[in-house]
Amino acid sequence: xxxxxxxxxxxxxxxxxxxxxxxxxxxxxxxxxxxxxxxxxxxxxxxxxxxxxxxxxxxxxxxxxxxxxxxxxxxxxxxxxxxxxxxxxxxxxxxxxxxxxxxxxxxxxxxxxxxxxxxxxxxxxxxxxxxxxxxxxxxxxxxxxxxxxxxxxxxxxxxxxxxxxxxxxxxxxxxxxxxxxxxxxxxxxxxxxxxxxxxxxxxxxxxxxxxxxxxxxxxxxxxxxxxxxxxxxxxxxxxxxxxxxxxxxxxxxxxxxxxxxxxxxxxxxxxxxxxxxxxxxxxxxxxxxxxxxxxxxxxxxxxxxxxxxxxxxxxxxxxxxxxxxxxxxxxxxxxxxxxxxxxxxxxxxxxxxxxxxxxxxxxxxxxxxxxxxxxxxxxxxxxxxxxxxxxxxxxxxxxxxxxxxxxxxxxxxxxxxxxxxxxxxxxxxxxxxxx
Numbered sequence: 001x002x003x004x005x006x007x008x009x010x011x012x013x014x015x016x017x018x019x020x021x022x023x024x025x026x027x028x029x030x031x032x033x034x035x036x037x038x039x040x041x042x043x044x045x046x047x048x049x050x051x052x053x054x055x056x057x058x059x060x061x062x063x064x065x066x067x068x069x070x071x072x073x074x075x076x077x078x079x080x081x082x083x084x085x086x087x088x089x090x091x092x093x094x095x096x097x098x099x100x101x102x103x104x105x106x107x108x109x110x111x112x113x114x115x116x117x118x119x120x121x122x123x124x125x126x127x128x129x130x131x132x133x134x135x136x137x138x139x140x141x142x143x144x145x146x147x148x149x150x151x152x153x154x155x156x157x158x159x160x161x162x163x164x165x166x167x168x169x170x171x172x173x174x175x176x177x178x179x180x181x182x183x184x185x186x187x188x189x190x191x192x193x194x195x196x197x198x199x200x201x202x203x204x205x206x207x208x209x210x211x212x213x214x215x216x217x218x219x220x221x222x223x224x225x226x227x228x229x230x231x232x233x234x235x236x237x238x239x240x241x242x243x244x245x246x247x248x249x250x251x252x253x254x255x256x257x258x259x260x261x262x263x264x265x266x267x268x269x270x271x272x273x274x275x276x277x278x279x280x281x282x283x284x285x286x287x288x289x290x291x292x293x294x295x296x297x298x299x300x301x302x303x304x305x306x307x308x309x310x311x312x313x314x315x316x317x318x319x320x321x322x323x324x325x326x327x328x329x330x331x332x333x334x335x336x337x338x339x340x341x342x343x344x345x346x347x348x349x350x351x352x353x354x355x356x357x358x359x360x361x362x363x364x365x366x367x368x369x370x371x372x373x374x375x376x377x378x379x380x381x382x383x384x385x386x387x388x389x390x391x392x393x394x395x396x397x398x399x400x401x402x403x404x405x406x407x408x409x410x411x412x413x414x415x416x417x418x419x420x421x422x423x424x425x426x427x428x429x430x431x432x433x434x435x
Contacts, residue, residue, distance in 0.1 A: 004391055006400040007079045010407050014072050015376070016369055017411050021065030023187035023368060025105070026139045027222065028058045029132035030188075031195065032112075034218055036125050046210055050218075051128075053211075053425060055112055058131070060421050062109060064414055066102075071407070079400065083383050083393035086162050090155050091148045093167040098141035105134035136184060143183045144176040146375070151175035151244055152384050178240045179375070182233040185226045186371060190364025192223020193330055197361025200354045202426070213348050216357070223364070224334025230327050235290065241378075242291035245385060246300040247309065248378035251316035253287055254280075255301045262287040262299035267321060270313045275302070277317075311378045319373035326367040333360055 032054035039047035073095075077084050108130035115124045148154075154170030155162045196219035199212040242249045249255070253265050256275040264287040268280025285295035292299070302310055333356065340347040347353045383390040 003398065003400045004394055006404045007394055008390070010400065010404045011075060011079060012376070013404075013407060013411065014068065014075055016372065017415075018065065018068040018072055019368065019372055020365055021061050021068060022139055022142070023183075023365075024061045024191050025058070025065055025135045026132075026184065026187040027135075027191035028054060028061065028195070029109075029128055029135055031191075031218060031222060032058060033125060033128035033132060034222075035214075036128060038218075040121055040125060046214055049211060050215055052116070054215075055109075055128075056425055057422065059109060059113060060418065060425075062105070064418055067414065068411070069102075071410070075407075078403075079395055080383065080393040081395050083388065086388070087149075087384060090162065090165050090167065091145050091170045093171050094141040094145040094148070097171075098138050098145075101134045101138035101141060105131055105138060108134060136187075139183065139187065140180040143180045144171055144173070147175035147179040148173045149383065150179070150375070150379055150385050152387055157387055174244060175240060178233070178237040182230070182237045182371075185229045185233050186364075186368050188222050188226035189230060189327075189330060190223075190368045192219045192221075192226060193333075193357075193360050193364040194362070195219035196223060197358050198426075200357035201361070203348075204351065204354050204358060216348065220334070220337050220357070223330070224337050227327065227330040227334045230331065234324075234327070238290060239292070242299070245379070247302070247305045247311060248316070248374075249291060250300060250302045250305065251311040251313045251378050252320040252374060254313055254317040255287065255299060257303050258298065258301040260288065260298045261285045261296050262291075262301075264290065265317075268317075270317050272313055309381060311380045316374055316378045319370040319377065323367045323370040323374060326363045326370070330360065330363050330367070333357070 032051045035047045035054060036051035038044070039051060108127045111119070111127040112124065112131055115127060119127075148170050151174040152170075153173040154166040154168070156164040196216050199216040199219065202212045203216070238249070238252075241252075254268060254270040254277045255262060255265070256270075256277075261284060263282040263284050265277055266281040266283070268277035270277050287299055288297040289295045291297065302313070337347075340353075379385055381389050381391065383393045
């Protein structure tokens with residue numbers, strides 16, 4: 001395996017693994033805070049147990065996410081030293097702010113976990129809100145750093161030198177808002193459906209306890225609302241990509257030829273040799289409208305991009321289709337959920353509904369990984385878009401294949417540890433309630 005491929009695979013595995021824990025850390029604290037709020041309002045013990053149980057889950061994911069995040073910070077320097085040499089002073093601010101948010105989150109989580117019956121109830125509840133807000137801010141700062149790689153700002157590049165550095169301009173680059181907004185709602189949608197799916201599976205296994213029913217309702221509220229917002233935030237992000245990164249948009253849509261009244265492609269198999277998409281459904285003018293708000297606008301195709309600067313079309317296109325497809329399914333499930341609540345149907349005891357929610361458990365995280373693939377693979381061959389290519393940032397040290405093997409081993413062990421710890425949490429709940 002070539003060193004460049006091994007390094008890219010290592011970063012892909014590390015980022016793909018960490019992003020799940022980062023998103024859970026953004027969304028789950030609000031679930032536990034909502035459950036505690038319900039307890040403070042109703043004094044029903046079920047909500048207290050739910051808040052405590054979810055808080056332990058948040059602690060587990062926080063700890064494991066901290067490990068993977070630390071590994072990532074080392075990997076950036078070890079695998080891509082040329083990138084960090086120049087980029088570090090420019091986009092270091094978001095990472096510094098992310099570290100600050102991380103420490104605030106850790107302190108607030110400690111107060112929440114160990115402050116039961118030791119501080120005033122509403123003060124305790126606010127500590128949970130602080131956990132959630134700092135978790136969201138932590139995610140936003142990391143996404144801002146990634147957005148800078150897609151939309152470099154805050155410096156002048158003259159004769160190979162990075163001068164006139166402005167960290168504030170780098171932080172608030174042109175892509176940060178749309179990427180952060182889309183990512184935040186994606187975190188709530190994916191976590192909401194995953195949590196709901198786990199509790200649906202418990203109910204299907206005969207664990208007919210109110211704990212799982214209430215947990216399912218709360219998770220679906222958050223997940224469904226976020227799923228409704230995804231098309232809006234995704235549209236904003238796509239329009240931004242069309243303006244700044246036409247090559248990425250062309251790869252997302254497998255749009256090989258520049259044209260007006262460009263068709264939106266659904267499905268299909270891209271063929272780079274013939275520059276055609278086979279077996280696709282095409283909607284005339286829809287891509288022009290989605291990209292520029294006009295059915296007759298011109299959309300730049302891959303034919304205007306030098307071949308050595310084109311992203312991998314098939315990977316980017318398939319990932320984009322998976323993201324949109326699963327996002328649409330989640331939105332449909334959310335719409336059905338609110339419709340059944342409005343009609344006061346006894347959906348919570350319907351096996352077909354529980355099976356549907358259980359089936360949708362991984363949808364959000366698969367869509368999340370697909371979206372991240374679009375963002376990263378669609379930027380290639382650039383590590384800093386239009387400025388530095390990924391191959392030029394690679395470390396000259398050999399043997400990256402061995403660190404790749406080590407990383408795979410570490411994440412496999414961490415995954416098994418998380419599964420074991422979460423299984424213990426679920427068993428502890430079932431000991432308290434009659435199943």
